[in-house]
Amino acid sequence: MTTNKAHFPLKEQFQLPKDTIYLDGNSLGPLQKLVNKDLSDVINTEWGEHLITAWNIDAWMEQPLRVGNLIGKIIGAPEGSVMMGDTLSIKVYQALSAALQMRPTRKIILSDSGNFPTDLYIAQGLIAHLNNGYELKIVEPEEIESAISKNVAAVMITQVDYRTGRLHDMKSITQKAHEMGSVMIWDLAHSAGAVELDLEAINCEFAVGCTYKFLNGGPGSPAFIYVRPDLTEQIAPALSGWMGHEAPFAFDQSYRPALSIERMRVGTPPVVQLSILESALQIWHNIDMKELRTASIALSELFIEQVEKRCPQLILASPKNPEHRGSQVSFKFKNGYAVVQALIANGLIGDFRAPNIIRFGITPLYISEADIHKAVDIIVNIMENNLWEDPKFNKANRVT
Numbered sequence: 001m002t003t004n005k006a007h008f009p010l011k012e013q014f015q016l017p018k019d020t021i022y023l024d025g026n027s028l029g030p031l032q033k034l035v036n037k038d039l040s041d042v043i044n045t046e047w048g049e050h051l052i053t054a055w056n057i058d059a060w061m062e063q064p065l066r067v068g069n070l071i072g073k074i075i076g077a078p079e080g081s082v083m084m085g086d087t088l089s090i091k092v093y094q095a096l097s098a099a100l101q102m103r104p105t106r107k108i109i110l111s112d113s114g115n116f117p118t119d120l121y122i123a124q125g126l127i128a129h130l131n132n133g134y135e136l137k138i139v140e141p142e143e144i145e146s147a148i149s150k151n152v153a154a155v156m157i158t159q160v161d162y163r164t165g166r167l168h169d170m171k172s173i174t175q176k177a178h179e180m181g182s183v184m185i186w187d188l189a190h191s192a193g194a195v196e197l198d199l200e201a202i203n204c205e206f207a208v209g210c211t212y213k214f215l216n217g218g219p220g221s222p223a224f225i226y227v228r229p230d231l232t233e234q235i236a237p238a239l240s241g242w243m244g245h246e247a248p249f250a251f252d253q254s255y256r257p258a259l260s261i262e263r264m265r266v267g268t269p270p271v272v273q274l275s276i277l278e279s280a281l282q283i284w285h286n287i288d289m290k291e292l293r294t295a296s297i298a299l300s301e302l303f304i305e306q307v308e309k310r311c312p313q314l315i316l317a318s319p320k321n322p323e324h325r326g327s328q329v330s331f332k333f334k335n336g337y338a339v340v341q342a343l344i345a346n347g348l349i350g351d352f353r354a355p356n357i358i359r360f361g362i363t364p365l366y367i368s369e370a371d372i373h374k375a376v377d378i379i380v381n382i383m384e385n386n387l388w389e390d391p392k393f394n395k396a397n398r399v400t
């Protein structure tokens with residue numbers, strides 16, 4: 001039965017600027033109109049009138065778990081297994097430090113060259129801090145499965161490559177990790193809200209992700225961490241903050257972790273950001289991820305077909321097979337940065353990743369087939385007329 005399921009696109013629910021085609025929801029999702037209204041209540045009523053009592057009467061204290069349960073539905077995780085808070089970099093740290101505790105005799109953290117740099121940097125920082133012979137081994141994405149051995153403590157990879165959109169096979173990699181006795185950590189930054197996920201079936205130990213991309217939680221919205229329920233009480237949190245204590249308001253002098261996913265909390269939650277996210281997540285109640293994925297593939301295939309036909313200068317950097325691609329399409333071009341600046345100036349927002357990748361996020365919630373055709377027309381105009389050569393498009397900004 002799909003009677004109350006959403007039909008795409010749901011563009012009218014988003015507050016998108018006129019005359020702009022937004023193909024960058026894989027980087028920062030847009031604002032929804034409902035969020036604007038709900039945010040006003042949080043600021044003016046909850047904070048403005050209820051003041052500190054809002055922690056109880058507006059259930060701010062329960063919010064990190066409440067929102068985690070909403071995310072859980074999108075990623076196939078059971079109630080009580082997902083906690084919100086902090087940034088994704090911090091959630092990577094929490095997951096990795098817990099994974100190393102679980103395999104004390106193993107010294108290798110395995111990752112791949114398609115991983116996002118912060119994940120690798122966090123691993124490097126943790127290794128230096130522990131100073132106990134750990135090693136970060138980075139292999140090519142295609143080699144990850146064969147590189148998992150009985151020496152590997154944790155496999156830590158991102159499912160969808162931020163540059164190319166290449167999609168890892170979660171099931172077979174997790175299975176191999178488990179055959180070798182390694183702990184599996186998935187970074188779902190480019191997966192949550194983009195592809196179908198079933199963490200319970202995948203059976204990985206940990207998963208982390210951000211909420212400002214396909215989940216539209218706004219700039220800086222808090223990250224999530226999933227811990228497989230049977231492990232929650234076994235891990236001693238490396239970031240043992242008071243909010244993860246069993247009884248924060250007992251103000252004990254010794255840390256005692258909460259007997260639930262609450263132990264993954266650290267400090268005071270960002271209530272305003274979490275409220276924006278909670279409101280932004282309401283749209284997912286009626287969304288069938290399978291239908292969303294089908295729509296994403298159809299739009300991506302159309303986009304690739306049209307760009308390849310009309311702009312041969314742009315070389316597809318994403319996998320051709322949609323089953324091996326997340327919800328983004330990337331092309332290679334030597335002057336990719338300037339091209340992206342020219343596209344933005346002409347009403348199409350995408351982004352650039354060094355050294356030569358032009359990225360486009362395909363988000364069926366607010367992108368239609370007509371938008372794809374318009375986007376391709378803009379790209380053709382920029383490329384055929386070499387508009388990107390204008391010096392003003394070659395001036396580097398701090399964020400690309």
Ligand SMILES: Cc1ncc(COP(=O)(O)O)c(C=O)c1O
Nearest residue numbers: 087088089116118158162189210
């Ligand atoms: C895979 C992945 N991990 C981590 C991050 C960044 O994490 P943070 O939210 O801490 O900036 C990103 C940002 O795009 C990402 O793509």
